[in-house]
Amino acid sequence: MHFFLKVGLSLVRMKNLTLLFAALIFIVFCTVTIYLLEPETFESLLTSFYFVMTTFSTVGYGDYSPVTGAGRLFTVMMYLLGIGLLGVVIGKIVDAFSIFRKRKEEGKLAYTHEHHIIIVGWGKKTEMALKEILSSDPSVEIVIIDTLPTSPTDVSMERVHYVQGDPSEEGPFIQANIAKAKSVIIFADENITVASLRDAKTLTIAITCERLASNVHTTVEVMTEKQLANFSHVKVDEFILSQETISLLAVRSAMHQNVGNIVTQLISRTVGEDLFEIPTRPEWKTYGDAFHALLEHGATLIADRQKMDINRRLQEEIPSDAILTVICDDSTYHSIISKGVRS
Known part of the structure; x- marks a missing residue:
């Protein structure tokens, strides 16, 4: 008993690759x-391999079994050691x-795929953006x-991955494979x-992001318009003025009814008509050609x-x-x- 206990402990302490190789x-x-x-009992190596694996797994179908004393003795030894080894x-x-x-x-695993979207910061806006992206594409x-x-999300969601770390440092972005990303969204x-402090942190993150992957499309949420000057030297593709956008939309909705509903419909994939990008076609020479064909x-x-x-x-060339x-x-x-569109 002491021998088998000692062997079992040795197996447990083995490194995974060493243990697999030993098995x-x-x-x-x-x-x-x-x-x-017993070459007559086990007609081929494939048959003997089948017998060994059914013995190790304790299935024991009984269709093959040793008949000689030496074969049975070896099977007992193989059974005692093999079950423990396979169990470990x-x-x-x-x-x-x-x-x-x-x-x-x-969030300790590195993301290795490509053409993904990176979202910096978790909150209500991120949660809504997550649902919109998943429903859109x-x-x-x-x-x-x-x-x-x-x-912050269910890890069983195959299309959503999490990276833990300070986004003002380059480590999390490298772990998120920013060089192969499609775009980055930075929320305040x-x-x-x-x-102003929220925008200062966003600016630091944007600088880190653009330094690592200036070719990746970056969208940044800015709280106040006066802070845009501080972003002037950062090659951010698009800014979203959070407070001003909400205020302006509220004013337009008050002055012109249904404006808010129209804008919401256009930016959401779940309601009504949507905004889409369409590639140009060789047969479209002018904007008028594309306009009428579409x-x-x-x-x-x-x-x-x-x-x-x-x-x-409409008369200008595309x-x-x-x-x-x-x-x-x-x-x-x-x-x-x-299907394509013909003019």
């Missing part, structure tokens, strides 16, 4: 030995999965960076009450990048780097993308 060698040894002891290996595998899940919950994955001790820290398919062309006066530019924005429903957009 494979023992299985091969038993497979070859039992075949050499299975235990190590279970432990590895547990450690993996724990590290994922704590069925394939895109999201990486959340925050200092929370565990993931809701735990900071002073707007209109026939139920989509309305409203902008090229930041140019929203397309209806007054530049090669144009990014056209249309208003339509989801089915119309997918029909245009999949």
